Amino acid sequence: MFFVSPAMLHFLTFTTLPVLGVLLLSFTDYSVIRDTHWVGLRNYQDLGRDEVFWTALRNTFAITFVSLPVSMALALAMAVVLNEPIRGRVFYRAAFYLPKVTATIAIATVWLWIYSPQFGLLNSGLRSLGLRPVDVLGNPDTALYGVVAVYIWRTMGAKMVIFLAGLQAIPIHLYEAARIDGAGRWHQFTRITLPLLAPATFFVLVTGMLDVFKVFEEVYVMTNGGPVHATTTIAHQVYLQGFQYFRMGYAGAQAVIMFGAVVVLTALNRLLFREKVDYA
Amino acid sequence: MRRWLGHGRATVGHALLLAGAFIMLAPFLWMALTALKTEREIYTFPPVWIPTVWDWANFPEALAKAPFGRYFYNSLVMAVAQTGINVVFAAMAGYAFARLRFRGRDFLFWLVLAKMAVPVQVTLIPSFLVVKHFPLLGGNNLLGQGGTGMLNSYPGLIVPGAVTGFAIFLFRQFFSTLPRDLEDAARIDGCSEWHLFWRIMLPLAGPALAVVAIFTFQDGWNAFLWPLVITRSEAMRTIQVGLTVFQEDVTIQWDYLMAGTTLATLPVMAVFILFQRYFIRGISMSGLKG
Numbered sequence: 001m002f003f004v005s006p007a008m009l010h011f012l013t014f015t016t017l018p019v020l021g022v023l024l025l026s027f028t029d030y031s032v033i034r035d036t037h038w039v040g041l042r043n044y045q046d047l048g049r050d051e052v053f054w055t056a057l058r059n060t061f062a063i064t065f066v067s068l069p070v071s072m073a074l075a076l077a078m079a080v081v082l083n084e085p086i087r088g089r090v091f092y093r094a095a096f097y098l099p100k101v102t103a104t105i106a107i108a109t110v111w112l113w114i115y116s117p118q119f120g121l122l123n124s125g126l127r128s129l130g131l132r133p134v135d136v137l138g139n140p141d142t143a144l145y146g147v148v149a150v151y152i153w154r155t156m157g158a159k160m161v162i163f164l165a166g167l168q169a170i171p172i173h174l175y176e177a178a179r180i181d182g183a184g185r186w187h188q189f190t191r192i193t194l195p196l197l198a199p200a201t202f203f204v205l206v207t208g209m210l211d212v213f214k215v216f217e218e219v220y221v222m223t224n225g226g227p228v229h230a231t232t233t234i235a236h237q238v239y240l241q242g243f244q245y246f247r248m249g250y251a252g253a254q255a256v257i258m259f260g261a262v263v264v265l266t267a268l269n270r271l272l273f274r275e276k277v278d279y280a
Numbered sequence: 281m282r283r284w285l286g287h288g289r290a291t292v293g294h295a296l297l298l299a300g301a302f303i304m305l306a307p308f309l310w311m312a313l314t315a316l317k318t319e320r321e322i323y324t325f326p327p328v329w330i331p332t333v334w335d336w337a338n339f340p341e342a343l344a345k346a347p348f349g350r351y352f353y354n355s356l357v358m359a360v361a362q363t364g365i366n367v368v369f370a371a372m373a374g375y376a377f378a379r380l381r382f383r384g385r386d387f388l389f390w391l392v393l394a395k396m397a398v399p400v401q402v403t404l405i406p407s408f409l410v411v412k413h414f415p416l417l418g419g420n421n422l423l424g425q426g427g428t429g430m431l432n433s434y435p436g437l438i439v440p441g442a443v444t445g446f447a448i449f450l451f452r453q454f455f456s457t458l459p460r461d462l463e464d465a466a467r468i469d470g471c472s473e474w475h476l477f478w479r480i481m482l483p484l485a486g487p488a489l490a491v492v493a494i495f496t497f498q499d500g501w502n503a504f505l506w507p508l509v510i511t512r513s514e515a516m517r518t519i520q521v522g523l524t525v526f527q528e529d530v531t532i533q534w535d536y537l538m539a540g541t542t543l544a545t546l547p548v549m550a551v552f553i554l555f556q557r558y559f560i561r562g563i564s565m566s567g568l569k570g
Contacts, residue, residue: 003376003477006369008388010443014407015395021406078300081293088297094556095301098308101552101559103502105520106545109527110311113534121310124327157304161560213399217504221524235401242405243509252405259402266397 019259025252032246043253053254055229056237063148063233064212071152071159072204078156079163080193093164096157104154108221111150112137115222137223140230147218147231154218155211159204166200167193206269213258234258308545315339315538322534335535339543342536348543350515351522356547358437358507358518359500365442366496367489373443374451374488375477379463389452396445400505408509411436432512441499441506447492454488455481490558494551501548519544 026043030036047053078096082089099107114121115136123133136146170193178188194201216235219225225232225240232240234254242251309329314322315338317331343349376382377389412429414420419427430436458481466476482489507518517525523540552559 003372003380003473004382004388007373007443007448008391010369010439011391011395011445013410014440015398015403016391017410018403018406019398021409022402025406025409078297081297084293086293086297090556092297092301093560094553095304097559098304098549098552101498101548102308102545103504103520103548105502105504105523106311106541107307109523109537109541110307112527113314113538114307114310116534119323119325119327121306121327124325128326153303153307210397210399214401216401220504221527235399238401238404239505239509242408248405248409255402255405258399262397262399262402 022252022255022259025249026256028249028252029247030249030252032248036249039249043250046250047253047257052229052232053237056232056234059144059231060212060215060233060235062144063151063215064209066145067148067152067155067212068205068208071156072201072208074152075156075159075204076163076197076201078160079167080189082160082164083167093161096160098157099154100158104217105221107154108150108218111218112222115146137231138227140227143223143227143230147215147222150218150222151215155208159208162200162204163197166197170196202269206265209265210262213262311538311545312542314534315542317535319533319535338535338539342539342543345533345536346522346526346540347514348519348522348540351517351519352543354434354437354516355501355518355520357434358503359497361434361438362442362500363493363496365438366444366447367493369443370447370492371451371482371485371489372477373448374453375455375481377448377452378455379481380473392445392448396449404505404509407440407506411440411510431510432516434516436510437507437516437518441503444496444499447496450492451485451488454485458484487558487561490555491561494555494558497551498548 027038027040028036029039029043078092082092086092117123117133117135117138122136126133134142136142174192174196175188178192183191214235215233216239219231219233219236220239223231225236234257238251238254238258240251241247241254313329313331316334316336317328317338318333318335321328321331321333373392377385377392412431413424414429415422415424417427417435418429418431418433420429421427430439462480463476466480471480502520503518504520504524507521508524511517511521519540523537523544526537526540
């Protein structure tokens with residue numbers, strides 16, 4: 001017991017207590033500056049009428065539905081290719097994983113420069129091809145895609161490494177047996193690789209869904225949620241309400257909704273896939 | 281014919297990989313090269329990849345524009361301190377979860393797993409309040425009133441993120457793989473539990489220690505949201521927060537900003553390139569890390 005107490009004391013102070021605290025907080029109008037009152041469910045009622053919060057929810061789900069299929073498909077394709085004894089494997093693996101180790105703030109800053117309407121790399125490229133320059137992040141119709149593209153680029157490599165670990169756990173003799181039976185490569189992929197990769201796929205899917213709730217830094221640096229809330233996310237709203245407008249009770253209610261979504265997602269996953277999946 | 285086809289497939293595969301690697305690396309190259317260009321070459325069309333004049337002066341000039349040196353130092357303090365704390369406390373906890381029996385073990389371990397799934401934004405505001413009202417620090421009284429607690433201080437930067445569920449989980453996985461005979465032999469020799477852990481178990485945990493140290497350093501260095509909300513003064517800002525403050529200037533000077541961004545990415549990239557095998561090992565050891 002002595003061995004776990006420092007770590008558990010830390011968890012108690014900075015995780016358990018805050019999770020309970022945020023629940024309490026969400027029933028108050030706590031704001032640092034003014035006196036605090038118990039307001040019951042008012043924050044939640046206000047949330048229901050808050051157009052910006054609904055937009056943030058929609059954006060968060062849009063990021064999930066667009067980014068996950070694309071990044072998982074790309075990651076799987078790259079993993080399958082890199083699972084072959086190809087020259088320069090170590091280099092490619094490192095190159096794809098590099099954004100995962102780099103600070104998201106730095107990444108978002110670089111992409112802000114790439115997207116820059118006048119002399120950014122993207123528009124210089126478009127102009128070289130004789131196309132019209134685009135202000136991806138300045139246009140409410142395209143800004144979210146600009147954010148999603150960076151998110152896919154940033155998270156693909158980590159997904160690829162998990163797929164790669166999954167691929168390496170598949171016994172070679174299965175493929176040998178399939179080849180003897182005359183199965184082609186596509187057949188081998190759909191009948192052996194995909195089914196046996198299912199645990200890795202579920203893991204990538206679930207951690208990927210949980211990760212989207214945290215999308216904040218790209219938004220903070222590249223668009224600050226704009227133009228006209230086109231790119232704001234739940235995580236961004238929690239920060240904005242809590243630390244820009246100091247409506248901490250209200251931000252607390254948003255955090256509780258976020259927590260609820262995470263719990264539901266985790267429980268749903270447990271129910272649907274009884275596979276042994278660990279979260280991190 | 282068959283061989284030719286196989287060859288063709290390998291070539292297509294290679295071409296795809298090269299294209300992929302270019303897309304992954306180009307932004308980093310563009311960052312570093314922008315940091316080394318003169319202002320004139322940054323704003324030209326068509327764009328120049330390789331600077332004709334290597335403007336190394338951008339780095340000292342950027343350092344003069346904003347206290348990047350100070351930011352750098354603060355990030356280093358935060359990352360190193362968190363690494364030290366995590367390595368010791370998470371190893372102790374992971375060892376206990378793997379090897380010792382005590383009441384509430386399963387429940388506490390479930391708590392460790394749950395912590396990993398909770399997004400930081402959920403606990404952000406209450407954690408801020410815990411830090412602000414921490415008793416007897418920063419002018420606070422016993423009830424945590426009257427002062428600023430650990431806000432805008434090194435303890436405030438370091439402590440809340442210093443022990444991670446991931447590290448405990450990883451250490452537990454590692455310690456469960458060690459043979460039982462080892463500790464039985466030590467116990468028969470009259471070795472205390474404390475001694476057993478420090479002198480026998482921990483020295484064997486080298487690979488796990490390395491993985492946890494590397495991941496914790498990386499997380500500390502890259503941290504943004506927490507340092508953003510608890511630092512007030514320029515002197516306490518970390519490099520990632522400093523980078524965003526630098527962008528709030530009316531006109532962004534891309535050469536200086538990219539110089540700062542390059543500095544902000546270099547330490548972790550160096551760690552990654554030097555210890556790449558530990559990153560891969562960390563992922564296979566835990567079977568995860570999304």
